[in-house]
Amino acid sequence: SFDGRQSQVAAALQRGVCRTLRALGHSVVAELPLANGRRADVVGLSPSGDVLIVEIKSCLVDYRTDGKWHEYLDYCDRLYFAVAADFPCEVIPEHAGLILADRYGAELVREPAETRLSAARRKAMMICFARAAALRLQHHLDPGCGFES
Amino acid sequence: SFDGRQSQVAAALQRGVCRTLRALGHSVVAELPLANGRRADVVGLSPSGDVLIVEIKSCLVDYRTDGKWHEYLDYCDRLYFAVAADFPCEVIPEHAGLILADRYGAELVREPAETRLSAARRKAMMICFARAAALRLQHHLDPGCGFES
Numbered sequence: 001s002f003d004g005r006q007s008q009v010a011a012a013l014q015r016g017v018c019r020t021l022r023a024l025g026h027s028v029v030a031e032l033p034l035a036n037g038r039r040a041d042v043v044g045l046s047p048s049g050d051v052l053i054v055e056i057k058s059c060l061v062d063y064r065t066d067g068k069w070h071e072y073l074d075y076c077d078r079l080y081f082a083v084a085a086d087f088p089c090e091v092i093p094e095h096a097g098l099i100l101a102d103r104y105g106a107e108l109v110r111e112p113a114e115t116r117l118s119a120a121r122r123k124a125m126m127i128c129f130a131r132a133a134a135l136r137l138q139h140h141l142d143p144g145c146g147f148e149s
Numbered sequence: 150s151f152d153g154r155q156s157q158v159a160a161a162l163q164r165g166v167c168r169t170l171r172a173l174g175h176s177v178v179a180e181l182p183l184a185n186g187r188r189a190d191v192v193g194l195s196p197s198g199d200v201l202i203v204e205i206k207s208c209l210v211d212y213r214t215d216g217k218w219h220e221y222l223d224y225c226d227r228l229y230f231a232v233a234a235d236f237p238c239e240v241i242p243e244h245a246g247l248i249l250a251d252r253y254g255a256e257l258v259r260e261p262a263e264t265r266l267s268a269a270r271r272k273a274m275m276i277c278f279a280r281a282a283a284l285r286l287q288h289h290l291d292p293g294c295g296f297e298s
Binding site: 015018019022023028045047048049123127129131134135136138140144145146 | 279
């Protein structure tokens with residue numbers, strides 16, 4: 001369901017979401033592999049340790065062909081969908097958050113229901129997030145540091 | 150006490166320490182500001198969430214003029230000093246860990262006494278580490294994302 005055009009749209013939305021999350025005080029990691037084998041498009045970490053996941057949907061087909069978004073709920077306190085302004089938002093369930101985005105920024109249109117992580121799962125997610133960010137950063141700063149990415 | 154030569158030595162040791170910590174399974178962040186106003190030279194995070202701090206000492210003068218290393222003990226499970234092979238290691242207290250390093254790698258010569266972080270302090274350190282890594286990474290990937298570094 002993904003062609004090049006849709007990938008470009010998704011990348012643009014992702015950048016805008018990440019910029020706005022940063023402006024709101026979150027740190028972010030994109031394309032974070034989760035323990036269940038799924039990969040979260042954007043994970044945000046608040047200064048107090050709250051974890052949010054944002055799934056980017058480039059178009060309705062992209063949304064409809066990804067039936068497994070419930071699997072992200074177990075890995076965050078709040079789950080959002082981020083879409084472009086022309087997306088038919090009524091298809092997104094009301095208990096998920098809604099973000100309208102473009103490549104320059106994003107607007108939080110609807111806050112989702114909150115389902116708090118257990119302390120153990122939160123610790124595991126923070127380690128996962130921290131390691132991904134630090135390993136990728138080190139790879140940028142010292143490309144000879146290893147073979148991981 | 151720092152001239153350009155000593156800064157270069159410290160940067161080389163830091164790179165070697167970070168490479169070897171990565172090879173040992175840790176993720177690392179350099180120059181991490183702590184809640185007490187100090188700045189840790191290298192912080193390592195293990196896959197299970199253990200936190201270690203490595204203080205880089207480029208020479209004996211550098212070691213002797215930094216009298217406050219006890220202040221790092223409250224922010225890690227294990228504290229190490231990393232020095233070059235020609236450093237007079239006998240001045241380093243035995244309850245601190247010892248790492249010999251060059252710009253390509255490092256060797257853990259002595260494990261330190263372990264003082265485990267409380268759960269609350271560990272969470273705070275993981276958030277601090279995760280945020281620094283993620284904010285710096287985002288800045289590398291998207292230089293227009295903000296004004297922080």
